[in-house]
Amino acid sequence: MDFDSVITPLGELFITDVLLFIDEPKIFICKDEKNSLFLAYFIDSNNNLDEWFFVKISENRVDEIVTGNISIKAVLQNPESGWLWKAFLHYEDDGLSRIIQIDQHQISKADLPAKEVKIILKNNTNHVYSSNEIAVSHRSKHLRELPNEYLVGKKIAELPPRKNTTLQESLETKRDVLDVSLRINNEFSSELDLEVFGSTLTTIQQLMYALDNRWSGKSKAPQQVRKNNALNVTTLFAASFGIRIKSQNTRDLAQEPEMTNSLGDFLDLLGCSKNAEQLENRLKTLKPKAVTLFKNLLETFNEHQIEPKIEFASPNNTYKETKLNSIQIHNAVGVIKQSGEQSSKVIEMEGELTGLSFESGKFELRNESAELISGRIVSFLEKKNYRLFEKVSVSLLQKEILNSFSGKKQIMYDLLNIKFIEIED
Incomplete structure (x- = not known):
């Protein structure tokens, strides 16, 4: 989210007062292009969507909020218009965001602060703060578990706020x-x-x-x-x-x-x-x-x-x-491990059989490009005496394995079948 505005189905809302900042603005006062005022309250994140309440408020209600005379919970439960907006804002695609209008009696208790959270702005005679002047909470639990009062302007965290976008x-x-x-x-x-x-x-x-x-x-x-x-x-x-x-x-x-x-x-x-x-x-x-x-x-x-x-x-x-989020990260690691473990295919190749041992289970072949190919012999290959240094056609199972430490691909071969090629005089 930009520290100056947020894009919603209501249009672009311009942030005037940041009341609570945890990672990014979570409770703030904003206005639309017609200068209508709203209180924005972050509810939770689910499935790539951020859930918010947007409550239309008057200048008098703004003064009550920033002086601590009314709690955030009370503002949400008693909207001046009798209703409020619940928005579902997509992380990356504005086209998937949506918003619904709900009556104050339709608000789920799970979406409200658990306590009567009050926000008190320092020097409340002038309650307009830039994003550079807000402080960061020393607690990062869900907003429903925040302390009863939160003083904006008091630098609790050791790290400074981000100076700009x-x-x-x-x-x-x-x-x-x-x-x-x-x-x-x-x-x-x-x-x-x-x-x-x-x-x-x-x-x-x-x-x-x-x-x-x-x-x-x-x-x-x-x-x-x-x-x-x-x-x-x-x-x-x-x-x-x-x-x-x-x-x-x-x-x-x-x-x-x-x-x-x-x-x-x-x-x-x-x-x-x-x-x-x-x-x-x-x-x-x-x-x-x-x-x-x-x-x-x-x-x-x-x-x-x-x-x-x-x-x-x-x-x-x-x-x-x-x-x-943590679930997406866990799933992505699994996908990478699965896709990187191994891929295989059967290939046909001609060349000169230079080595074969059923005792050690290994073979060696020099292909037509003079490249030396070696690998394992599968258990079902017919055990008999094979003549070395003669031209053969072989079926090989070629396996590409990604080494997760070096990042290199290792190619391995299993010998599936051998056919000797008769050379005409």
Whole structure:
């Protein structure tokens, strides 16, 4: 979500007061293009949708809210108009978002704060705050479990708020910007395990190299690939644990940094992880090294129960955003492991039989390209005396196995059948 506005089926709503910020604005006052005021209240996230209440409010109700004279729960239960909007906003596709109008008596208790939460703005004589002036809660549980009062303006967290949006920073600095927000164990935290922090950053950097088509994934990435895809950590911010990363290079003469494509591919890959079929198809287009690195990144998230939100922007005005929940991450890891384990097919080949031993269960063949092929003998191959160094036609089961540590594909062969080729005089 942008800190300045939110796109809804009601139109674009412009945020004027952020009352509660956990990862992003969760309770805020906003207005539409006609200057009608609304209280926005985040309910929960389900199946790629964020659920919200939007309540139309008057200036008098705004004053009551920001001075703590009325609780958020009371505002929702007693809308001035007698009704409110319940919105289901899709993470990435505005076309799938929807909104319904409900009567105040139709509100589910499960959607309301459990306590009479009150929001008190510091210096309430002027209640208009920018996104840079809001504080972050020291608790990150569901909003229904928040303390009775929450003071905006009191800096509780050690990490500062993000100074501007991802796109704004990219346009101002003329660099690619990647904002990585990590929600840990479904809780807000301004701290992150050092090993997890280092592993996450290192894997993202290596993945940028692997997504560059100029590197095959073998040995070390070429110097030019490393130079063009180099990233710097520039700041940390509250979101829960936010990391701002920028390209080392600024935009080129074509007004586009050299690594924009790699970062864009990274966001697309994360987005595909929400759908097994899309992820399987995407994996087929990647080199083994990239698959292994992406799997390692997701396994780190999975192991430490981290739910990431990733935002990417480039100076050419490109902006992409995606986030993954713990179930999507777990499923994606399973898809990658399954698709990367093994693929096999039967092939026919001609060549010279140079070695065969039923005792060791191994064979060796020199094909017509003078390449030496070796592997196992299947148990059902007829055991008899085979003449070596003669031309044969063989049926082989060729298996491609992805080494999840090295990212390399290993090709193995099983000998299924042998036919000797008679050479005419």
